[in-house]
Amino acid sequence: MDWQDEGVILSMRPHGESAAIIEIFTRTQGRQPGVVRGGASRRMAPHLQPGTQVMARWQARLSDHMGAFTVEPLRSRAHLMADRLALAALSSVCALCCATLPERAPHPELWDRSITLLDTLGQPGWPSAYLRWELALLEELGYGLDLSACAVTGATTDLAFVSPRSGRAVSRKGAGDWAEKLFPLPEGLAGTVPLSAAALGQGFAITSHFLTRELAEDHRGRPLPEARGRLLDLLARTPGAA
Numbered sequence: 001m002d003w004q005d006e007g008v009i010l011s012m013r014p015h016g017e018s019a020a021i022i023e024i025f026t027r028t029q030g031r032q033p034g035v036v037r038g039g040a041s042r043r044m045a046p047h048l049q050p051g052t053q054v055m056a057r058w059q060a061r062l063s064d065h066m067g068a069f070t071v072e073p074l075r076s077r078a079h080l081m082a083d084r085l086a087l088a089a090l091s092s093v094c095a096l097c098c099a100t101l102p103e104r105a106p107h108p109e110l111w112d113r114s115i116t117l118l119d120t121l122g123q124p125g126w127p128s129a130y131l132r133w134e135l136a137l138l139e140e141l142g143y144g145l146d147l148s149a150c151a152v153t154g155a156t157t158d159l160a161f162v163s164p165r166s167g168r169a170v171s172r173k174g175a176g177d178w179a180e181k182l183f184p185l186p187e188g189l190a191g192t193v194p195l196s197a198a199a200l201g202q203g204f205a206i207t208s209h210f211l212t213r214e215l216a217e218d219h220r221g222r223p224l225p226e227a228r229g230r231l232l233d234l235l236a237r238t239p240g241a242a
Contacts, residue, residue, distance in 0.1 A: 004057040010094040012048040014040040027111040031101045034058055034069040050094040051077040086121040088231040089130050095225035110140045125194035134207040143210045147190050150174045197242040
């Protein structure tokens with residue numbers, strides 16, 4: 001078995017005396033683990049850090065083996081080391097991909113969106129792009145929101161809430177006495193412009209709920225990655241982060 005594709009390093013840990021085991025997210029092969037011989041060496045380790053974009057070749061005797069990688073660095077994101085918030089977002093992206101994406105299942109649209117997000121980190125408005133990336137991740141996992149019409153009345157206007165059960169929008173009229181049990185729908189969530197701090201908080205409450213449910217149902221109650229919790233905590237404590 002032999003393939004080559006562009007990917008992003010999601011994780012790296014030493015293996016034995018000098019090798020490393022990495023997980024990589026590629027456009028056509030999805031999330032794939034493998035061994036890099038010499039990957040823990042001083043020469044190679046800096047090129048295997050999470051977020052690094054590489055050209056990877058994977059080889060194994062059988063398709064279900066872990067296999068071995070040879071990697072050629074394409075783009076380092078070491079510049080994010082100087083930006084605590086952006087680095088936390090990169091770590092969260094990598095950790096969520098490791099925690100939620102099945103091995104060896106391609107997600108080309110999510111891969112494209114992930115690259116775009118990683119290229120955006122550190123630029124104005126990137127927290128909104130990150131929140132919308134989480135929504136795209138939920139879509140890939142089968143938990144996407146449906147904000148096209150009210151789940152109760154079918155109305156397409158005055159949508160103000162999101163159902164924690166179905167992920168569908170609910171209008172003010174449709175919510176009625178149940179409004180307090182629904183998530184507020186963040187203003188501008190479905191758009192492209194940066195969101196306010198309040199809208200970001202509302203959006204993360206929604207994605208937290210559905211990501212937690214996805215991990216509980218499909219991954220035996222696995223908790224959300226600590227890296228994501230650190231990111232949300234930093235965003236909440238950093239004035240003007242939105």
